[in-house]
Amino acid sequence: xxxxxxxxxxxxxxxxxxxxxxxxxxxxxxxxxxxxxxxxxxxxxxxxxxxxxxxxxxxxxxxxxxxxxxxxxxxxxxxxxxxxxxxxxxxxxxxxxxxxxxxxxxxxxxxxxxxxxxxxxxxxxxxxxxxxxxxxxxxxxxxxxxxxxxxxxxxxxxxxxxxxxxxxxxxxxxxxxxxxxxxxxxxxxxxxxxxxxxxxxxxxxxxxxxxxxxxxxxxxxxxxxxxxxxxxxxxxxxxxxxxxxxxxxxxxxxxxxxxxxxxxxxxxxxxxxxxxxxxxxxxxxxxxxxxxxxxxxxxxxxxxxxxxxxxxxxxxxxxxxxxxxxxxxxxxxxxxxxxxxxxxxxxxxxxxxxxxxxxxxxxxxxxxxxxxxxxxxxxxxxxxxxxxxxxxxxxxxxxxxxxxxxxxxxxxxxxxxxxxxxxxxxxxxxxxxxxxxxxxxxxxxxxxxxxxxxxxxxxxxxxxxxxxxxxxxxxxxxxxxxxxxxxxxx
Ligand code: NAP
Numbered sequence: 505x506x507x508x509x510x511x512x513x514x515x516x517x518x519x520x521x522x523x524x525x526x527x528x529x530x531x532x533x534x535x536x537x538x539x540x541x542x543x544x545x546x547x548x549x550x551x552x553x554x555x556x557x558x559x560x561x562x563x564x565x566x567x568x569x570x571x572x573x574x575x576x577x578x579x580x581x582x583x584x585x586x587x588x589x590x591x592x593x594x595x596x597x598x599x600x601x602x603x604x605x606x607x608x609x610x611x612x613x614x615x616x617x618x619x620x621x622x623x624x625x626x627x628x629x630x631x632x633x634x635x636x637x638x639x640x641x642x643x644x645x646x647x648x649x650x651x652x653x654x655x656x657x658x659x660x661x662x663x664x665x666x667x668x669x670x671x672x673x674x675x676x677x678x679x680x681x682x683x684x685x686x687x688x689x690x691x692x693x694x695x696x697x698x699x700x701x702x703x704x705x706x707x708x709x710x711x712x713x714x715x716x717x718x719x720x721x722x723x724x725x726x727x728x729x730x731x732x733x734x735x736x737x738x739x740x741x742x743x744x745x746x747x748x749x750x751x752x753x754x755x756x757x758x759x760x761x762x763x764x765x766x767x768x769x770x771x772x773x774x775x776x777x778x779x780x781x782x783x784x785x786x787x788x789x790x791x792x793x794x795x796x797x798x799x800x801x802x803x804x805x806x807x808x809x810x811x812x813x814x815x816x817x818x819x820x821x822x823x824x825x826x827x828x829x830x831x832x833x834x835x836x837x838x839x840x841x842x843x844x845x846x847x848x849x850x851x852x853x854x855x856x857x858x859x860x861x862x863x864x865x866x867x868x869x870x871x872x873x874x875x876x877x878x879x880x881x882x883x884x885x886x887x888x889x890x891x892x893x894x895x896x897x898x899x900x901x902x903x904x905x906x907x908x909x910x911x912x913x914x915x916x917x918x919x920x921x922x923x924x925x926x927x928x929x930x931x932x933x934x935x936x937x938x939x940x941x942x943x944x945x946x947x948x949x950x951x952x953x954x955x956x957x958x959x960x961x962x963x964x965x966x967x968x969x970x971x972x973x974x975x976x977x978x979x980x981x982x983x984x985x986x987x988x989x990x991x992x993x994x
Contacts (some may be wrong), residue, residue, distance in 0.1 A: 505535065505536065505537060505538060506527075506536060506537035506538070506685065506688075507537070507538055508527070508537050508538065508539040508540060508684055508685065508688045508708065509540050509688070510540050510542055510546060510550075510706055510707050510708055511688075511691040511694075511695065511704070511705060511706040512546070512549055512550045512553055512705045512706070512707065513550075513553040513557075513701055513702045513705065514695070514700075514701025514702060515701075517540070518540045519540045519541050519542040519543065519546050519708075519709070520542075520543070520545050520546055520549075521541070521543065523540075523541040523543075524538040524539065524540060524541055525538065525539045525540075525541040525681060525708075526538060527539050527596065527682070527683075527684065527685065528831070529595050529596070529598070530597070530598035530827075530828045530829065530830050530831060530867060530868050531598050531817075531818040531819060531820070531827065531828050531867040531868075532818070532866050532867055533832075533866040533867060533868075534866075536595050536596065536685070537596075537684075537685055539681075539684045539688075539708050540708050540709075541681075541708065541709050541710075542707045542708050542709035542713075542714050543709055543713045543714065544713050544714065544716070544717040546707050546709065546714065547676070547678075547707050547709070547713070547714045547717035547718055547721075548717060548721070550676045550705040550706075550707045551647065551649075551676050551717070551718065551721050551723050551724055552723065553702045553705055554647045554674040554675060554676050554702065554703075554705050554723075554724075555647050555674075555723045556702065557674045557700070557701075557702030557703055558644075558646050558647050558673065558674040560702075562700045562702070562703070563669075563672055563673075563674060563699075563700055563703045564643075564644045564672035564673070564674075565672075566672070568622045568623045568670075569623050571619075571622060571669065571670060571672060572619040572620070572622050572623050572670065573619075574669075574697050574698070574699050575615045575616070575618060575619035575622075575666060575669060575670060576615070576616060576619045577697040578615045578666075578690075578693055578694065578697055579612040579613070579615035579616045579619070580612075581693040581696060581697060582608060582611055582612040582615065582690075582693065583608075583609075583612045585689070585693070586605070586608045586609070586612075588689075589604075589608045589658065589686055589689055590604040590605045590607075590608055591604075591820075592685050592686050592689060593607060593608070593657060593658055593685070593686050594819035594820060594827075595685070595820075596657060596683045596684075596685040596686065597654060597655070597656075597657055597683050597827075597830055598783070598818075598819055598827040598828040598829070598830060598867075598868070599782065599783075599819050599827050600819040600821075600824045600825065600826070600827050601819060601820065601822065603781070603782065603819075603827075604819065607656055607658050607659045608658065610659055610662075610948075610950070611658050611659050611661075611662040611690075613950055614659075614662045614663060614666045614950050614966075615662065615666045617666070617950040617951070618666040618667050618669075618670035618970075618971060619666075619670065621670065621968065621971055622670040622671065622971070626641070626642055627639060627640050627641045627642065628640045632981070635983060635984040635985035636981055636982065636983055636984060637981070637982045637984060638979060638980070638981045638982075639979070639980050639982075640977060640978065640979050640980070641977075641978050641980060642671070642972070642975040642976065642977060642978075643672070643975060643976045643978055644671045644672035644673040644974065644975060644976070645671070645673055645725045645726040645749055645974055645975060645976055646673060646674075646724075646725030646726065647673065647674055647675075647676065647723060647724050647725050647726070648664075648668045648673045648674070648675050648676070648724070648725065648726045648727075648728060648974060649675075649676050649678075649718035649719065649721075649724045649726065649727045649728070650664040650665065650668060650675055650676070650677045650678070650728050650729075651677075651678045651711070651715050651718065651719075651727065651728075651729045651730070651731065651739075652664065652677075652678070652679055652680065652687075652729075652730050652731070653680050653730055653731045653732075654679075654680035654682040654683040654830050654831075655782060655785040655786060655787070655830070655890075656782075657679060657680065657683035657684070657685070657686050657687060658686040658687065658689075658690065660730050661677065661679060661686075661687045661690060662690070663730075663954070663965050663966060663970070664677075664728050664730070664965070665677060665690070665704070667965075667970045667971045667973065667974050668728070668974045669699070669703070669704065670971060670974075671971055671974040671975050673726075673974055674702065674703050674704070674705075675703070675704050675705065676705045676707060676718055676724065677691075677704065677705065677706050677707070678706075678707055678708070678709070678711075678714050678715055678718060679706075679708065680711075681708065681709065681710050681711070682830055682831055683830065684708050687706065688706065691704065691706045711731075711735065715735075715739075716738075716742060719738075719739045719742035719743050719748075720742045720743075720745060722745060722746040724746075724748060725748065725749060726748055726749040726750070726751075726974070727739055727743050727748050727749075727750045727751070728750075728751040728965075728973065728974070729750070729751070729752050729753070730752075730753040730754075730787075730965075731753075731754065732754065732755050732888070733754040733755045733888075733914075733959050733960070736752040736754045736961065739752070740752070750962060750963075751955075751961075751962060751963035751964075751965070751973045752961040752962045752963065753787070753954070753955055753956070753960075753961045753963075753965055754787070754914075754916075754956065754959065754960050754961040755787060755888040755890070755914060755916070755959075755960060756787050756788055756789070756791075756888060756914045756915075756916030756917055756937075756956060756960050757791055757792060757885075757886065757887070757888050757912045757914045758788055758789060758790050758791060758792065758914070758916055758917040758918050758919075758937065759790070759792045759793075759794055759908065759909035759910075759912075759918045759919075759935065759937075760774075760775055760778050760779075760790035760792065760793045760794065760918070760919045760921075760945060761794045761899075761905045761909055761918070761919065761920045761921070761931060761935075762775065762793065762794065762795045762796065762799075762803065762920075762921045762922075763796050763905075763920070763921060763922035763924070763927065764796040764797075764798045764799045765922050765923050765924055766921035766922050766923060766943070767921070767923065767943070768799065768802070768803075768806075770921070770943065771803070771921040772803065772806050772807050772810060773810075774919070774921070774943075774944060774945040774946075775790060775793050775807060775921075775945070776807065776810055776811060776814070777945055777946060778790030778793075778919065778945035778946060779791055779793070779892065779893075779894040780811065780814060780825075780826055780872050780892050780894075781946060783826050783827055783828065783829055783870075783891065783892050784838075784889070784890065784891045784892040784893060784894075785829065785830060785834075785890050785891065786946075787916055787917075787960075788916055788917035788939055788946065788948075789890075790894075790917070790918075790919060790945050791888070791889065791893070791894055791895070792885060792894075792895055792897065792908075792909075792912075793807070793894055793895070793896045793897070794896075794897050794898075794899050794905055794908050794909060795896060795897070795898055795899070796898070796899060796900075796905070797898045797899065797900055800896075800898040803896070804853065804874075804876060804896055807874065807896065808853045808854045808874050811854055811855065811872040811873075811874055812854050812855075812872070814826050814872050816859055816864075816869055816871065816872070817862070817863075817864065817869075818863070818864075818867065826872065826892065828864075828867045828868040828869045829868040829869070829870060829891055830868070831868060832868055834868070834890070834891070835858065835868035835869075835870060835891075837889075837890075837891075838870055838889060838890070838891030838892075838893060839858060839870065841883070841884055841887070841889045841891070841893060842856050842857075842870075842873060842893060844883050844884060845875050845878075845882065845883075845884040845893075845895075848878075848882045848883065848884065849877075849882075850875040850876070850877055850878045850882060850884060850895070851875065851876050851877040852873070852874075852875055853874040853875065853876055853896075854871070854872065854873065854874050855870070855871035855872045855873030855874060855892070855893075856871065856873045857870070857871055858870055858871075859871050870891060870892055870893075871892070872892045873891075873892055873893040873894070874894055874895075874896060875893070875894070875895045875896070876895065876896045876897070878895045878896075878897055880908070880911050882895075885897075886912065886913075888914070902927065902930070902931060905931065906931060906934045906935065909931075909934075909935050910934070910935065910936050912958075913958055913959045914937075914956065914958055914959055914960045915936045915937045915938065915956050915957030915958035915959070915960045916937055916938060916939060916955075916956035916957075916960035916961070917937050917938070917939040917940065917941075917956070918932070918935040918937040918939075918940050918941075919940060919941040919942070919944065919945045920932055920935075920940075920941075920942055920943075921942075921943055922943075928942045928943070929942070936957045936958060937956065937957055937960070938953070938954075938955045938956045938957050938960065938961075938964070939954060939955070939956070948966075949966070949967075950966055950967070951966070951967050952966060952967050953965070953966055953967045953968075953969040953970065954966040954967075954970070955969075
């Protein structure tokens, strides 16, 4: 059994109360680790350390190339420990080895991307009037509170930690209380590569205590949060006290629009991947499939046939295509939504139940679930379920498709499938979402900005935008003729 400690000021520590939390394998319900359960006091300690360390300049005043050299080393260590990290991620989150392996590779690539980016040309100069030279430089924001969810425990951590450290900030990081394992391993690597103590701090504990303290503290300059929209709202309120700089990557209910002229099998295939990859626990999941009327019946039949054939099981089994949900509580939430769908009058086409037998009894497995005959006011169409549950609706024409696609408070992602290039671009430009695909679903790149419109968030992670989220912008105006202004006579 793993004993997971917090990492504060370069030291591995239990929480001040010595409390522990059991961490479970969602495929078996077995306890795999005990994690230090911190509270607001532990968070305050880590915040104070991050504050003092930032103000000392020990990290922010290193040259960019020196900071980059640490990040390159972290990437190397992640790759060296890829097999171990992959197995641990599956054990903690439940995702199949194939997905966990991609996450570790992406995590290493993300560190390399930001290590490279921070040493590239930066800043601007402006041709201003008078004997002046105006220029802009970027500086670190300061102490950054980083709070992440459980669906990509390692990768979501890295999407924040890599740019935050590259930019010269110090950090107080909080993983989800459900999935802390691989982030503890990442901090072991941070220690191994010799990042100065106090720069990167890890506090574990619940969102209501540790997360709330990080969001509220006036010693923290920035919050970068990924999680649910409801929590995002709480964080905005908590962050208001000292007008923190905030970035929010929140939930979604993303439309996947399929026109009759699309390549049929490609559209079905990506639609399956769009919702069932990650067991539907993906913020950008294509959870509302919209299909043009003339192919609706054929699409529904083929999609359901393939959904029923998805091999659901433990992530440790190499044949598994879809793993369990992350926890019992989350499984119950997803099963509740399935009951709500039935009560609302939607037609259940396939799935809709907890899977048992064949060694699945102790795990949190839900069958790939398809609802149709839904209306836009149903909760299963409006609310993020964050599980392997999809609704399929038909549309009449392009205008109808766009109206249905945008009929949501969210705006994270969306896709369109058609062989008509002009139509594809017309429709994508009308969809109010930050991450979109044409004839594909889900490919994600370190180079491209990640984030949502509307209630899906504020700001963008990844790419150059993701670095700027962790930087302040300073203008410096230099007088080239050093003499009095003469504004006042005497
Ligand atoms: P969540 O309940 O909002 O939790 C996310 C993180 O916030 C966890 O570390 C949680 O801690 C912490 N937290 C909870 N309450 C808090 C509070 N009052 N103050 C500060 N922190 C608090 O979300 P989740 O259920 O873990 O994750 C699923 C959600 O994340 C979905 O809505 C999904 O769409 C979203 N997501 C978005 C993106 C994106 O890029 N847009 C990516 C991945 C996931 P505890 O776990 O310890 O409670």
